[in-house]
Amino acid sequence: MTLESSSKVFWANERVAVIGVGNMGMALVNGLTNANPGAARKIIVSGRDRAKVQESMRGLGVAIAGSNSEAASKASLIVLAVKPQIQAAVIAEIRDRIRRGSTVLSIAAGIPTSMIEEQLGGRAGVVRAMPNIAASVGASATAICPGKHSKSADMQRARMLMGSVGTVAEVSEDLMDAITGLSGTGPLYVFTILEGLSDAGVKMGLSREVSTALAIQTLVGSAQLVRATGEHPAKLRELVTSPGGTAITALHFLEKSGLKATLMDAVEAATLRSAQLGSRWKRDVK
Ligand SMILES: NC(=O)c1ccc[n+]([C@@H]2O[C@H](COP(=O)([O-])OP(=O)(O)OC[C@H]3O[C@@H](n4cnc5c(N)ncnc54)[C@H](OP(=O)(O)O)[C@@H]3O)[C@@H](O)[C@H]2O)c1
Numbered sequence: 001m002t003l004e005s006s007s008k009v010f011w012a013n014e015r016v017a018v019i020g021v022g023n024m025g026m027a028l029v030n031g032l033t034n035a036n037p038g039a040a041r042k043i044i045v046s047g048r049d050r051a052k053v054q055e056s057m058r059g060l061g062v063a064i065a066g067s068n069s070e071a072a073s074k075a076s077l078i079v080l081a082v083k084p085q086i087q088a089a090v091i092a093e094i095r096d097r098i099r100r101g102s103t104v105l106s107i108a109a110g111i112p113t114s115m116i117e118e119q120l121g122g123r124a125g126v127v128r129a130m131p132n133i134a135a136s137v138g139a140s141a142t143a144i145c146p147g148k149h150s151k152s153a154d155m156q157r158a159r160m161l162m163g164s165v166g167t168v169a170e171v172s173e174d175l176m177d178a179i180t181g182l183s184g185t186g187p188l189y190v191f192t193i194l195e196g197l198s199d200a201g202v203k204m205g206l207s208r209e210v211s212t213a214l215a216i217q218t219l220v221g222s223a224q225l226v227r228a229t230g231e232h233p234a235k236l237r238e239l240v241t242s243p244g245g246t247a248i249t250a251l252h253f254l255e256k257s258g259l260k261a262t263l264m265d266a267v268e269a270a271t272l273r274s275a276q277l278g279s280r281w282k283r284d285v286k
Pocket residue numbers: 019020021022023024025046047048049052068081082083084086090107108109130131132133184
Protein backbone atom coordinates (compact mmCIF):
# COMPACT_ATOMS: atom_id res chain seq x y z
CA MET A 1 0.00 0.00 0.00
CA THR A 2 1.33 3.48 -0.81
CA LEU A 3 1.73 6.05 1.92
CA GLU A 4 -1.17 8.01 0.44
CA SER A 5 -3.57 5.08 0.43
CA SER A 6 -2.59 3.92 3.93
CA SER A 7 -3.13 7.48 5.13
CA LYS A 8 -6.63 7.39 3.58
CA VAL A 9 -7.36 4.12 5.35
CA PHE A 10 -6.08 5.60 8.61
CA TRP A 11 -8.33 8.67 8.43
CA ALA A 12 -11.30 6.55 7.34
CA ASN A 13 -10.99 4.30 10.37
CA GLU A 14 -9.66 6.45 13.19
CA ARG A 15 -10.85 9.41 15.18
CA VAL A 16 -8.13 11.47 16.83
CA ALA A 17 -8.45 13.50 20.03
CA VAL A 18 -5.83 16.14 20.77
CA ILE A 19 -5.96 17.12 24.43
CA GLY A 20 -4.14 20.40 25.03
CA VAL A 21 -3.79 22.75 22.07
CA GLY A 22 -0.89 24.99 23.02
CA ASN A 23 2.26 25.26 20.90
CA MET A 24 2.69 21.57 20.13
CA GLY A 25 -0.98 20.52 20.07
CA MET A 26 -1.68 23.40 17.70
CA ALA A 27 1.31 22.47 15.51
CA LEU A 28 -0.02 18.91 15.25
CA VAL A 29 -3.57 19.98 14.41
CA ASN A 30 -2.29 22.44 11.79
CA GLY A 31 0.05 19.86 10.26
CA LEU A 32 -2.59 17.11 10.22
CA THR A 33 -5.35 19.25 8.72
CA ASN A 34 -3.04 20.76 6.07
CA ALA A 35 -1.66 17.40 4.98
CA ASN A 36 -4.89 15.42 4.85
CA PRO A 37 -8.05 16.72 3.26
CA GLY A 38 -10.85 15.35 5.38
CA ALA A 39 -8.71 14.90 8.51
CA ALA A 40 -10.34 17.85 10.24
CA ARG A 41 -13.66 15.97 10.36
CA LYS A 42 -11.91 13.18 12.27
CA ILE A 43 -10.19 15.38 14.86
CA ILE A 44 -11.66 16.47 18.16
CA VAL A 45 -9.75 18.78 20.49
CA SER A 46 -10.07 19.90 24.09
CA GLY A 47 -8.27 22.30 26.37
CA ARG A 48 -8.43 23.99 29.73
CA ASP A 49 -10.40 26.98 28.49
CA ARG A 50 -13.03 26.17 25.82
CA ALA A 51 -13.37 29.75 24.57
CA LYS A 52 -9.61 29.98 24.08
CA VAL A 53 -9.58 26.64 22.25
CA GLN A 54 -12.45 27.78 20.02
CA GLU A 55 -10.53 30.93 19.15
CA SER A 56 -7.30 29.10 18.31
CA MET A 57 -9.12 26.44 16.22
CA ARG A 58 -11.17 28.96 14.26
CA GLY A 59 -11.43 28.01 10.58
CA LEU A 60 -9.74 24.62 10.93
CA GLY A 61 -12.97 22.62 10.91
CA VAL A 62 -12.10 20.36 13.85
CA ALA A 63 -14.64 19.46 16.55
CA ILE A 64 -14.24 21.07 19.95
CA ALA A 65 -15.16 19.00 22.98
CA GLY A 66 -16.68 20.42 26.13
CA SER A 67 -14.22 18.46 28.26
CA ASN A 68 -11.13 16.28 28.00
CA SER A 69 -13.16 13.22 28.88
CA GLU A 70 -15.65 13.94 26.09
CA ALA A 71 -12.76 14.21 23.59
CA ALA A 72 -11.23 10.97 24.87
CA SER A 73 -14.55 9.12 24.74
CA LYS A 74 -14.96 9.92 21.04
CA ALA A 75 -11.51 8.89 19.82
CA SER A 76 -9.55 5.77 18.95
CA LEU A 77 -6.24 7.66 19.21
CA ILE A 78 -5.86 10.14 22.06
CA VAL A 79 -2.90 12.52 21.86
CA LEU A 80 -1.87 14.00 25.20
CA ALA A 81 -0.30 17.36 24.37
CA VAL A 82 -0.37 19.01 27.79
CA LYS A 83 2.63 19.97 29.93
CA PRO A 84 4.23 17.00 31.70
CA GLN A 85 3.31 18.29 35.16
CA ILE A 86 -0.43 18.16 34.46
CA GLN A 87 -0.53 15.00 32.39
CA ALA A 88 -1.35 12.76 35.39
CA ALA A 89 -4.38 14.89 36.28
CA VAL A 90 -5.60 14.76 32.67
CA ILE A 91 -5.22 10.97 32.59
CA ALA A 92 -7.19 10.68 35.84
CA GLU A 93 -9.90 12.81 34.24
CA ILE A 94 -10.22 10.79 31.01
CA ARG A 95 -9.37 7.28 32.21
CA ASP A 96 -12.89 5.98 32.72
CA ARG A 97 -14.17 7.37 29.41
CA ILE A 98 -11.55 5.82 27.14
CA ARG A 99 -12.95 3.33 24.64
CA ARG A 100 -11.71 -0.25 24.70
CA GLY A 101 -8.93 -0.82 22.17
CA SER A 102 -7.90 2.85 22.00
CA THR A 103 -4.36 4.16 21.95
CA VAL A 104 -2.98 6.93 24.14
CA LEU A 105 -0.08 8.79 22.53
CA SER A 106 1.86 11.00 24.94
CA ILE A 107 4.21 13.66 23.63
CA ALA A 108 5.22 14.83 27.12
CA ALA A 109 8.96 15.16 27.57
CA GLY A 110 10.37 12.82 30.18
CA ILE A 111 7.28 10.85 31.25
CA PRO A 112 7.92 7.12 30.79
CA THR A 113 5.35 4.78 29.23
CA SER A 114 5.42 2.59 32.36
CA MET A 115 4.00 5.47 34.39
CA ILE A 116 1.28 6.20 31.82
CA GLU A 117 0.39 2.50 31.61
CA GLU A 118 0.08 2.37 35.37
CA GLN A 119 -2.10 5.49 35.44
CA LEU A 120 -4.35 4.10 32.71
CA GLY A 121 -4.66 0.71 34.41
CA GLY A 122 -4.70 -1.20 31.11
CA ARG A 123 -7.56 0.82 29.59
CA ALA A 124 -5.57 1.68 26.44
CA GLY A 125 -2.34 0.91 24.65
CA VAL A 126 0.40 3.48 25.25
CA VAL A 127 2.89 4.99 22.83
CA ARG A 128 5.30 7.79 23.59
CA ALA A 129 6.36 10.25 20.89
CA MET A 130 8.78 13.15 20.67
CA PRO A 131 7.87 15.36 17.71
CA ASN A 132 9.07 18.89 17.09
CA ILE A 133 7.37 22.15 16.25
CA ALA A 134 7.98 21.71 12.49
CA ALA A 135 4.97 19.33 12.63
CA SER A 136 2.92 22.46 11.89
CA VAL A 137 4.32 22.47 8.33
CA GLY A 138 4.47 18.68 7.94
CA ALA A 139 8.23 18.55 8.57
CA SER A 140 8.66 17.21 12.10
CA ALA A 141 11.43 14.75 12.95
CA THR A 142 9.53 12.48 15.35
CA ALA A 143 10.62 9.45 17.33
CA ILE A 144 8.15 7.00 18.81
CA CYS A 145 8.50 4.10 21.24
CA PRO A 146 6.00 1.54 22.49
CA GLY A 147 4.98 0.89 26.06
CA LYS A 148 5.55 -2.54 27.56
CA HIS A 149 1.97 -3.63 26.91
CA SER A 150 1.28 -1.83 23.65
CA LYS A 151 0.17 -3.80 20.62
CA SER A 152 1.27 -3.45 17.02
CA ALA A 153 -2.01 -1.59 16.28
CA ASP A 154 -1.01 1.09 18.81
CA MET A 155 2.34 1.63 17.13
CA GLN A 156 0.71 1.59 13.70
CA ARG A 157 -1.68 4.37 14.73
CA ALA A 158 1.19 6.44 16.15
CA ARG A 159 3.29 5.83 13.04
CA MET A 160 0.46 6.91 10.75
CA LEU A 161 -0.40 10.03 12.74
CA MET A 162 3.16 11.24 13.15
CA GLY A 163 4.01 10.16 9.59
CA SER A 164 1.36 12.65 8.40
CA VAL A 165 3.39 15.51 9.84
CA GLY A 166 6.97 14.50 9.04
CA THR A 167 9.40 11.60 9.38
CA VAL A 168 9.13 8.94 12.08
CA ALA A 169 11.90 6.90 13.71
CA GLU A 170 11.16 4.03 16.06
CA VAL A 171 13.53 3.80 19.00
CA SER A 172 13.73 2.08 22.35
CA GLU A 173 12.49 4.14 25.25
CA ASP A 174 15.93 4.54 26.86
CA LEU A 175 16.84 6.80 23.89
CA MET A 176 13.92 9.21 24.29
CA ASP A 177 15.91 11.72 26.36
CA ALA A 178 18.58 11.82 23.64
CA ILE A 179 15.84 12.29 21.04
CA THR A 180 14.44 15.15 23.11
CA GLY A 181 17.92 16.71 23.24
CA LEU A 182 18.57 16.32 19.51
CA SER A 183 15.38 16.66 17.45
CA GLY A 184 12.76 17.65 20.05
CA THR A 185 14.85 20.67 21.01
CA GLY A 186 16.45 20.78 17.55
CA PRO A 187 14.46 23.64 16.02
CA LEU A 188 16.04 25.90 18.64
CA TYR A 189 19.54 25.14 17.35
CA VAL A 190 18.49 25.72 13.77
CA PHE A 191 16.61 28.96 14.52
CA THR A 192 19.70 30.25 16.34
CA ILE A 193 22.01 29.29 13.47
CA LEU A 194 19.65 30.92 10.96
CA GLU A 195 19.47 34.08 13.03
CA GLY A 196 23.27 34.20 13.19
CA LEU A 197 23.64 33.69 9.42
CA SER A 198 20.98 36.28 8.68
CA ASP A 199 22.66 38.82 11.00
CA ALA A 200 25.99 38.05 9.36
CA GLY A 201 24.60 38.80 5.90
CA VAL A 202 23.15 42.07 7.16
CA LYS A 203 26.52 42.97 8.70
CA MET A 204 28.10 42.37 5.29
CA GLY A 205 25.63 44.78 3.65
CA LEU A 206 22.73 42.57 2.50
CA SER A 207 19.15 43.56 3.21
CA ARG A 208 17.49 41.56 6.00
CA GLU A 209 15.05 40.07 3.50
CA VAL A 210 17.70 38.87 1.06
CA SER A 211 20.02 37.69 3.82
CA THR A 212 17.32 35.62 5.59
CA ALA A 213 16.01 34.12 2.34
CA LEU A 214 19.53 33.07 1.29
CA ALA A 215 20.36 31.70 4.75
CA ILE A 216 17.16 29.59 4.80
CA GLN A 217 17.73 28.19 1.32
CA THR A 218 21.39 27.44 2.07
CA LEU A 219 20.39 25.50 5.17
CA VAL A 220 17.54 23.61 3.47
CA GLY A 221 19.57 22.94 0.29
CA SER A 222 22.62 21.68 2.19
CA ALA A 223 20.48 19.38 4.34
CA GLN A 224 18.76 18.08 1.19
CA LEU A 225 22.17 17.36 -0.36
CA VAL A 226 23.28 15.36 2.70
CA ARG A 227 20.02 13.38 2.59
CA ALA A 228 20.10 12.80 -1.17
CA THR A 229 23.74 11.65 -1.32
CA GLY A 230 23.75 9.76 1.97
CA GLU A 231 27.32 11.04 2.45
CA HIS A 232 28.85 11.96 5.78
CA PRO A 233 28.66 15.78 6.12
CA ALA A 234 32.44 15.95 6.59
CA LYS A 235 32.90 14.44 3.13
CA LEU A 236 30.57 16.99 1.54
CA ARG A 237 32.45 19.74 3.38
CA GLU A 238 35.55 18.68 1.45
CA LEU A 239 33.71 19.45 -1.80
CA VAL A 240 33.39 23.12 -0.92
CA THR A 241 36.80 23.58 0.67
CA SER A 242 39.24 24.57 -2.05
CA PRO A 243 42.89 25.36 -1.19
CA GLY A 244 43.35 28.95 -0.04
CA GLY A 245 39.63 29.66 -0.58
CA THR A 246 36.83 31.25 1.40
CA ALA A 247 35.49 28.03 2.91
CA ILE A 248 38.76 26.92 4.52
CA THR A 249 39.23 30.46 5.83
CA ALA A 250 35.75 30.38 7.39
CA LEU A 251 36.28 26.85 8.71
CA HIS A 252 39.35 28.02 10.63
CA PHE A 253 37.10 30.47 12.55
CA LEU A 254 34.43 27.84 13.18
CA GLU A 255 37.04 25.46 14.59
CA LYS A 256 38.63 28.18 16.75
CA SER A 257 35.26 29.12 18.24
CA GLY A 258 34.32 25.46 18.72
CA LEU A 259 30.96 25.50 16.93
CA LYS A 260 30.77 21.72 16.64
CA ALA A 261 31.69 21.20 20.29
CA THR A 262 29.12 23.83 21.29
CA LEU A 263 26.38 21.98 19.41
CA MET A 264 27.43 18.71 21.03
CA ASP A 265 27.43 20.37 24.47
CA ALA A 266 23.95 21.82 23.83
CA VAL A 267 22.44 18.47 22.79
CA GLU A 268 24.09 16.77 25.76
CA ALA A 269 22.79 19.43 28.18
CA ALA A 270 19.25 19.21 26.76
CA THR A 271 19.37 15.39 26.99
CA LEU A 272 20.44 15.54 30.65
CA ARG A 273 17.78 18.15 31.37
CA SER A 274 15.12 15.91 29.83
CA ALA A 275 16.22 13.02 32.06
CA GLN A 276 16.27 15.32 35.09
CA LEU A 277 12.74 16.63 34.40
CA GLY A 278 11.54 13.06 33.84
CA SER A 279 12.78 11.95 37.25
CA ARG A 280 11.10 14.98 38.82
CA TRP A 281 7.69 14.05 37.31
CA LYS A 282 8.19 10.47 38.47
CA ARG A 283 8.71 11.72 42.05
CA ASP A 284 5.80 14.19 41.88
CA VAL A 285 3.31 11.71 40.50
CA LYS A 286 3.97 8.95 43.07
N1 LIG B 1 6.87 22.93 22.38
C1 LIG B 1 7.65 22.02 21.83
O1 LIG B 1 8.51 22.33 20.99
C2 LIG B 1 7.50 20.57 22.20
C3 LIG B 1 8.20 19.60 21.45
C4 LIG B 1 7.99 18.24 21.77
C5 LIG B 1 7.16 17.88 22.81
N2 LIG B 1 6.54 18.84 23.55
C6 LIG B 1 5.64 18.42 24.63
O2 LIG B 1 4.35 18.86 24.30
C7 LIG B 1 3.61 19.11 25.47
C8 LIG B 1 2.96 20.48 25.35
O3 LIG B 1 3.98 21.45 25.25
P1 LIG B 1 3.66 22.89 24.67
O4 LIG B 1 4.97 23.53 24.40
O5 LIG B 1 2.65 22.79 23.57
O6 LIG B 1 2.98 23.56 25.94
P2 LIG B 1 1.88 24.71 25.97
O7 LIG B 1 2.06 25.63 24.82
O8 LIG B 1 1.87 25.27 27.36
O9 LIG B 1 0.52 23.90 25.73
C9 LIG B 1 -0.11 23.16 26.71
C10 LIG B 1 -1.60 23.33 26.49
O10 LIG B 1 -2.30 22.54 27.44
C11 LIG B 1 -3.42 23.29 27.89
N3 LIG B 1 -3.89 22.80 29.16
C12 LIG B 1 -3.52 23.19 30.42
N4 LIG B 1 -4.22 22.50 31.34
C13 LIG B 1 -5.04 21.65 30.64
C14 LIG B 1 -6.02 20.71 31.03
N5 LIG B 1 -6.28 20.44 32.32
N6 LIG B 1 -6.67 20.04 30.07
C15 LIG B 1 -6.43 20.29 28.75
N7 LIG B 1 -5.51 21.19 28.32
C16 LIG B 1 -4.84 21.85 29.26
C17 LIG B 1 -2.90 24.69 27.97
O11 LIG B 1 -3.97 25.60 27.99
P3 LIG B 1 -3.82 27.03 28.75
O12 LIG B 1 -2.74 27.76 27.99
O13 LIG B 1 -5.16 27.62 28.59
O14 LIG B 1 -3.44 26.73 30.16
C18 LIG B 1 -2.09 24.78 26.67
O15 LIG B 1 -2.91 25.13 25.58
C19 LIG B 1 4.57 19.02 26.64
O16 LIG B 1 4.36 17.82 27.32
C20 LIG B 1 5.94 19.06 26.00
O17 LIG B 1 6.88 18.26 26.72
C21 LIG B 1 6.67 20.17 23.25
